[in-house]
Amino acid sequence: MKNREIATIFESLADILEIKGENAFRVNAYHRVSRIIGDLPTDVADLVESGEITEIAGIGAGTAGQLAEYLETGRITRYEEAKKSIPKGLIELLSVPGLGPKTIGLVWNDLNVKSLAGLKRALRGGKILDLPGMGKKKVENIQKGISAYESRSGRLTLGAILPTAEEIVEYLKETTGVSDVSLAGSTRRYRETIGDIDVLAFSRKPAAVIEAFTGMPGVKEVLAAGTTKASVRVSGAMQVDLRVVPPDSAGAALMYFTGSKDHNVRLRGLAQEKGLKLNEYGLFKGDRRVAGKTEEAVFRRLGLPFIPPELREDRGEVEAALEGELPDLVEREDIRGDLHVHSNWSDGYATIEEVARAAKAQGHQYVSINDHTRSLGIAHGLSIERIEKQLKEIAKVNKKIKGITVLSGTEVDILSDGRLDFPDKLLARLDVVVASVHSGFAQSSDRITGRIVSAMENPHVDIIGHPTGRLLGTREPYAVDLERVMEVAAETGTALEINAYYERLDLNGVNVRRAVELGATIAIGTDSHHIDQLWMMDLGVHTARRGWLTKKSLLNTLTKSALLKRLGRK
DNA sequence: GCCGTTTTCGGCCCGACTGTTTTCAGTCG
Numbered sequence: 001m002k003n004r005e006i007a008t009i010f011e012s013l014a015d016i017l018e019i020k021g022e023n024a025f026r027v028n029a030y031h032r033v034s035r036i037i038g039d040l041p042t043d044v045a046d047l048v049e050s051g052e053i054t055e056i057a058g059i060g061a062g063t064a065g066q067l068a069e070y071l072e073t074g075r076i077t078r079y080e081e082a083k084k085s086i087p088k089g090l091i092e093l094l095s096v097p098g099l100g101p102k103t104i105g106l107v108w109n110d111l112n113v114k115s116l117a118g119l120k121r122a123l124r125g126g127k128i129l130d131l132p133g134m135g136k137k138k139v140e141n142i143q144k145g146i147s148a149y150e151s152r153s154g155r156l157t158l159g160a161i162l163p164t165a166e167e168i169v170e171y172l173k174e175t176t177g178v179s180d181v182s183l184a185g186s187t188r189r190y191r192e193t194i195g196d197i198d199v200l201a202f203s204r205k206p207a208a209v210i211e212a213f214t215g216m217p218g219v220k221e222v223l224a225a226g227t228t229k230a231s232v233r234v235s236g237a238m239q240v241d242l243r244v245v246p247p248d249s250a251g252a253a254l255m256y257f258t259g260s261k262d263h264n265v266r267l268r269g270l271a272q273e274k275g276l277k278l279n280e281y282g283l284f285k286g287d288r289r290v291a292g293k294t295e296e297a298v299f300r301r302l303g304l305p306f307i308p309p310e311l312r313e314d315r316g317e318v319e320a321a322l323e324g325e326l327p328d329l330v331e332r333e334d335i336r337g338d339l340h341v342h343s344n345w346s347d348g349y350a351t352i353e354e355v356a357r358a359a360k361a362q363g364h365q366y367v368s369i370n371d372h373t374r375s376l377g378i379a380h381g382l383s384i385e386r387i388e389k390q391l392k393e394i395a396k397v398n399k400k401i402k403g404i405t406v407l408s409g410t411e412v413d414i415l416s417d418g419r420l421d422f423p424d425k426l427l428a429r430l431d432v433v434v435a436s437v438h439s440g441f442a443q444s445s446d447r448i449t450g451r452i453v454s455a456m457e458n459p460h461v462d463i464i465g466h467p468t469g470r471l472l473g474t475r476e477p478y479a480v481d482l483e484r485v486m487e488v489a490a491e492t493g494t495a496l497e498i499n500a501y502y503e504r505l506d507l508n509g510v511n512v513r514r515a516v517e518l519g520a521t522i523a524i525g526t527d528s529h530h531i532d533q534l535w536m537m538d539l540g541v542h543t544a545r546r547g548w549l550t551k552k553s554l555l556n557t558l559t560k561s562a563l564l565k566r567l568g569r570k
Numbered sequence: 571g572c573c574g575t576t577t578t579c580g581g582c583c584c585g586a587c588t589g590t591t592t593t594c595a596g597t598c599g
Contacts, residue, residue, distance in 0.1 A: 023571085024582095025571070025572085025581085025582055026571045026572090028571085028582085029571035029572055029582095030571070032571090032572090033571080057573090058572070059572085060571065060572050060573075061572090062572080063571075097597090097598090098596095098597070098598090100596060100597050100598085101596090101597095102595075102596055102597085103596075103597090132590095133589085133590060134589095134590085135589065135590055135591095136589095137588080137589055137590085138589060138590080138596095141588085141589085185599085196599095198599085224587060224588075226586065227586090227587095228586075228587095229586060230587095231587095231598095241598095241599080243586090256584090256585095256599095259599080261583095261599065264583070264584090264599095265582090266583095268584070269582080269583070271583090272582095272583080277584085278584085279583085279584055279585065280584085280585075280586095
C-alpha cells in the first residue's frame with residue numbers, strides 16, 4: 001500500500017508551492033489531499049482504479065490524474081518539476097517555529113539561503129538585518145526558533161502528556177475569576193500523539209489568568225503573552241497554549257479550540273452557507289450572537305446534532321451529522337472488562353490477586369490474564385507446566401475475591417513460521433486466547449500476513465493482539481496487509497484488538513472504523529504490566545470512539561456469560 | 571486545486587499576537 005508515500009509527496013509539493021508563493025488556496029488543497037490520502041484505510045490504488053477516488057471531497061480530476069500517473073510510472077511530473085525549482089534544504093525550514101513561507105522565500109531570493117546551515121550563516125553574518133521588514137527582534141525570534149527546532153522531541157504520546165495536562169487544568173482552576181478550565185485541541189480529541197497542549201479558560205478577567213499561567217511552576221520560557229492568549233514552553237520542550245474567553249462564549253470557544261482545523265473549516269463553511277459567521281466568540285448573524293454559550297447550542301443552530309470531539313477530524317462526521325447518521329458511540333460506562341492484562345507470572349509486576357482487586361476498582365466485572373508464552377524467553381513466557389499451575393492460581397483467586405471474575409487466558413506467540421506457541425488442546429481450555437506477533441517484524445507482507453491469517457483460522461484464537469505492531473514514535477508497523485487481516489477476522493469471527501497501552505493504541509481509530517465496516521469485531525485490552533496501567537482502558541475507549549465504534553461491535557461490552565458464550569462459539 | 575438547488579468562474583474560515591510598521595504583513599492555530 002503506497003498511501004503514506006503518496007501523502008508525503010503531496011505534502012512536499014504543497015510545501016514547495018507555499019515557499020514559491022503560489023496561491024494559498026491551491027497550497028491548502030494539496031495539504032488537504034495529503035491528509036486525506038494519508039488517512040485512507042484502504043489502498044489508494046484500488047480507489048484510483050475503480051474511479052471512486054474523485055468521489056472523496058477534496059480530491060478532484062487534477063489529483064486523480066496525478067495519482068494515476070504515480071501508480072503507473074512511480075513519479076508525478078508536477079512534483080518532479082517543483083522539486084527542481086527550489087533548493088531541497090528550504091523545505092525543512094518550514095518546520096522552524098516562527099519561520100513561514102514568506103520569510104523563507106525572502107532569504108532565499110535576497111540572500112541565496114538554501115538550507116538551515118545557510119540560514120545560520122546569514123544570521124551570523126548580520127546581513128539578514130538589511131532585509132525589508134526585518135528587525136532585531138525578528139532575528140532573535142528566528143534564532144530562538146532554530147534552537148527550539150533543533151532540540152524538539154517531536155510529537156509526544158497522549159498517554160505520556162495527559163497527567164501534565166490535567167495538572168495544568170487543576171492549577172488554573174484555582175485562579176480567581178476563573179469559572180472553568182478545559183483541555184482542548186488534539187488532547188480533547190484523544191489523538192494518539194500530541195504536538196502541544198491546548199488549554200481553555202473561561203473568565204471575565206483574562207489578565208489575571210494569563211499572569212497565573214505564565215507564572216506557573218515548571219514554565220521554562222514565555223513564548224507569547226497577550227491580553228487573551230499566551231504560549232509557554234514547559235520542561236521537555238512541550239509547548240502549552242492558553243486561551244481565555246468570557247463564559248458566554250464557552251461553547252464556541254471550545255469548538256474553535258478543540259478543532260481539528262479541517263473540521264472547523266467545514267463548520268465555518270456551513271455557517272457561511274446559512275448567512276452566519278462562526279468564530280471563537282459565538283455564531284453570529286450580522287452583529288447579533290445567535291449561539292455560543294454551549295457547544296450543543298452552536299451545533300443546533302447550524303442544524304447539527306452534537307458531534308463528539310473524537311469524531312472532529314473532517315472524516316465525514318459533518319456529512320453524517322447532516323444526514324442524522326452519526327454513530328451512537330461506545331462509552332467508558334459500557335465497558336465490563338479488560339481483555340489483555342499481564343501478571344508477574346510473565347513480565348508483569350502484579351500478582352493475579354492484585355490485578356483482580358485493581359480491575360474491580362476500575363469498575364470491571366471481569367479481567368483476563370494473558371501472559372506471554374514459552375518462546376518469548378525475554379518476557380518469562382509461560383511453559384505448559386507453568387500455565388497449568390497458573391490456572392489453579394486463577395481458580396483460587398476467583399474463590400477468594402467476590403464481585404469480579406478472573407478469566408484464564410494467554411497472549412500466545414504467533415511463531416515466525418505461523419504456528420502457535422501452545423498446542424490446540426491447551427488453548428481450548430482457556431477463556432480468552434489473544435494471539436500476537438512478537439518476532440520476524442522484518443518479514444515480507446505476504447509472510448507476516450500469512451502468519452496472522454493462519455492464527456485467525458485456528459478455532460481457539462479469540463483476538464489478534466496489537467495487529468500492526470507499531471510503537472508510537474519508535475517502531476513502524478510491520479508490513480501486514482491489514483485489509484486482508486480485517487476480512488479474515490470478519491470471516492472467522494476473530495476479534496481485532498485495540499491495544500490501549502499508550503505507546504501502541506493499535507489498531508488506531510481509522511483502522512478500527514475500516515475493520516468494523518468489513519464486519520470485524522473489536523476487543524480492547526490495556527496490555528497492562530502494572531496495576532497503575534489499567535486506567536489506559538480510557539485511552540482504548542477513546543480510540544474506539546475515534547473509530548466510530550458502537551457498543552455492539554465491542555466484545556468488552558458483553559456480560560461475562562455472553563462473552564464466554566460468544567468466544568466459545570467460534 | 572476544488573467546488574457548485576444562488577455559481578463551470580470566483581470564491582475558498584477567522585482572529586490573536588508580534589514586530590515593524592504609521593496601517594500592515596507574517597505566522598500560528
